[in-house]
Amino acid sequence: MQFPESEEMKMSPESYPFVVRPLPYEYDALTPVLEEETLHFHHDRHYKTYVDNLNSVLADYPELQKMSLEQLLTKLDKLPVQIRTAVRNNAGGVYNHELYFDSMKENCGQEPSGALAEALERDFGTYQNWKELMRQAAVSQFGSGWAWLVADEEGKLIILQTPNQDVPDLQLYRPLFLVDVWEHAYYLQYQNRRADYVEGWFGLIHWRKADRRYEEALHRMDKGWSHQSHQAGVAAAT
Numbered sequence: 260m261q262f263p264e265s266e267e268m269k270m271s272p273e274s275y276p277f278v279v280r281p282l283p284y285e286y287d288a289l290t291p292v293l294e295e296e297t298l299h300f301h302h303d304r305h306y307k308t309y310v311d312n313l314n315s316v317l318a319d320y321p322e323l324q325k326m327s328l329e330q331l332l333t334k335l336d337k338l339p340v341q342i343r344t345a346v347r348n349n350a351g352g353v354y355n356h357e358l359y360f361d362s363m364k365e366n367c368g369q370e371p372s373g374a375l376a377e378a379l380e381r382d383f384g385t386y387q388n389w390k391e392l393m394r395q396a397a398v399s400q401f402g403s404g405w406a407w408l409v410a411d412e413e414g415k416l417i418i419l420q421t422p423n424q425d426v427p428d429l430q431l432y433r434p435l436f437l438v439d440v441w442e443h444a445y446y447l448q449y450q451n452r453r454a455d456y457v458e459g460w461f462g463l464i465h466w467r468k469a470d471r472r473y474e475e476a477l478h479r480m481d482k483g484w485s486h487q488s489h490q491a492g493v494a495a496a497t
């Protein structure tokens with residue numbers, strides 16, 4: 260994934276060794292929905308642990324060290340079987356957290372805009388209807404996991420759930436944003452009240468950035484993204 264503007268938290272486009280990306284805002288920017296302490300624990304400890312673990316897993320596999328996060332995640336079945344689960348969990352943990360942190364901003368009444376706003380209406384009827392379905396996906400995800408808004412190869416918007424640190428099939432879907440429903444994302448403030456955390460999260464969605472991701476996805480579709488992504492992954496894995 261490539262984002263054109265420097266204000267954005269880059270999605271680790273590089274390869275091994277992966278680095279912890281700083282938040283694209285201050286630790287207190289998302290209060291009161293997400294307090295400073297929650298973000299420190301989540302970003303500085305949980306996310307960092309996935310970065311450290313991924314580097315540790317890849318340390319003994321120089322042939323895999325040129326692969327990007329996306330290539331690792333789309334070629335899991337080509338990786339040595341003994342590290343496949345560890346890469347799945349930790350590369351997924353890095354990818355998911357970077358997109359999650361990068362998909363939020365301070366709550367200032369932002370709303371869907373641009374092509375994404377039109378697509379939300381086309382595919383879900385109304386924003387409120389989309390919000391209700393997204394809320395259900397986040398709240399009903401059993402155990403730890405994520406709820407996603409993604410675009411398919413034709414630009415249709417789809418809500419997905421993934422367990423643990425799993426990532427949707429990146430050859431079929433372009434993620435626009437996601438919400439972390441692991442307890443570590445909200446327990447310090449909300450304890451077991453996941454629904455309250457999710458309700459607050461809706462106000463933090465960085466819609467302008469999500470629209471840019473959607474337009475980038477549409478652009479890539481015009482150029483046959485699925486084929487390109489597949490070829491890039493094959494090239495890197497061989």
Ligand SMILES: [Fe+2]
Pocket residue numbers: 301305356439441443444
């Ligand atoms: Fe998390």
